[in-house]
Amino acid sequence: EAGVTQFPSHSVIEKGQTVTLRCDPISGHDNLYWYRRVMGKEIKFLLHFVKESKQDESGMPNNRFLAERTGGTYSTLKVQPAELEDSGVYFCASSQDAGPFANTGELFFGEGSRLTVL
Amino acid sequence: AQSVTQPDIHITVSEGASLELRCNYSYGATPYLFWYVQSPGQGLQLLLKYFSGDTLVQGIKGFEAEFKRSQSSFNLRKPSVHWSDAAEYFCAVGPYNTDKLIFGTGTRLQVFP
Numbered sequence: 001e002a003g004v005t006q007f008p009s010h011s012v013i014e015k016g017q018t019v020t021l022r023c024d025p026i027s028g029h030d031n032l033y034w035y036r037r038v039m040g041k042e043i044k045f046l047l048h049f050v051k052e053s054k055q056d057e058s059g060m061p062n063n064r065f066l067a068e069r070t071g072g073t074y075s076t077l078k079v080q081p082a083e084l085e086d087s088g089v090y091f092c093a094s095s096q097d098a099g100p101f102a103n104t105g106e107l108f109f110g111e112g113s114r115l116t117v118l
Numbered sequence: 119a120q121s122v123t124q125p126d127i128h129i130t131v132s133e134g135a136s137l138e139l140r141c142n143y144s145y146g147a148t149p150y151l152f153w154y155v156q157s158p159g160q161g162l163q164l165l166l167k168y169f170s171g172d173t174l175v176q177g178i179k180g181f182e183a184e185f186k187r188s189q190s191s192f193n194l195r196k197p198s199v200h201w202s203d204a205a206e207y208f209c210a211v212g213p214y215n216t217d218k219l220i221f222g223t224g225t226r227l228q229v230f231p
Contacts, residue, residue: 003161004161031217033218035219035221040223041223042122042220042221042222042223042224043162043208043210043219043221043224044221045218045219045220048217048218055217056216056217056218059218091161091162093161093162106164107162107164107219108161109154109156109161109162109163110161111159111160111161112161
């Protein structure tokens with residue numbers, strides 16, 4: 001069974017450009033999460049989808065970030081226009097029925113997409 | 119506000135030595151606690167989690183962690199480290215009323231032969 005896949009693995013763009021990150025969760029997983037790790041800092045929650053609906057987007061930094069999950073399958077995270085402080089590693093995770101707090105639930109993370117804004 | 123502190127940014131141990139990675143959390147109630155590991159080229163993988171009950175939790179790869187409420191700690195331990203344990207380790211707390219994790223800054227483990 002394929003794990004959570006993220007694309008691209010690394011993206012280098014100039015300030016002001018647009019980047020779109022993609023996440024393919026494990027098939028059948030309704031819950032999809034985006035997290036971000038800025039260099040040397042903690043991994044921070046961005047948002048949570050349940051199927052195609054945004055359950056919690058309290059961690060989105062500002063309106064330059066747009067996340068979508070059309071059809072409840074893969075998700076995209078677009079940054080437009082990118083700023084220097086957006087550099088970091090963006091992680092996607094998915095889980096089947098409930099989040100990490102169910103006794104049987106587990107979050108499966110992708111390898112992350114590294115974004116470098118110059 | 120909830121937070122997680124991992125005071126050690128980088129730890130180096132010899133293969134076969136014991137290991138303890140520190141984690142302290144700040145949270146008003148009994149939290150859900152997790153340890154994740156990220157090996158090179160891999161995604162984060164769950165090592166173990168604590169929800170309730172026995173305060174000593176066994177995980178995968180021979181790791182264990184102990185929840186100590188009085189110290190607000192959830193330290194990760196392994197009696198004998200293998201070279202393949204070289205990775206970055208993240209402690210996380212899960213607030214009761216949300217479905218998101220709050221991570222620490224991570225501890226990078228280097229293992230020398």
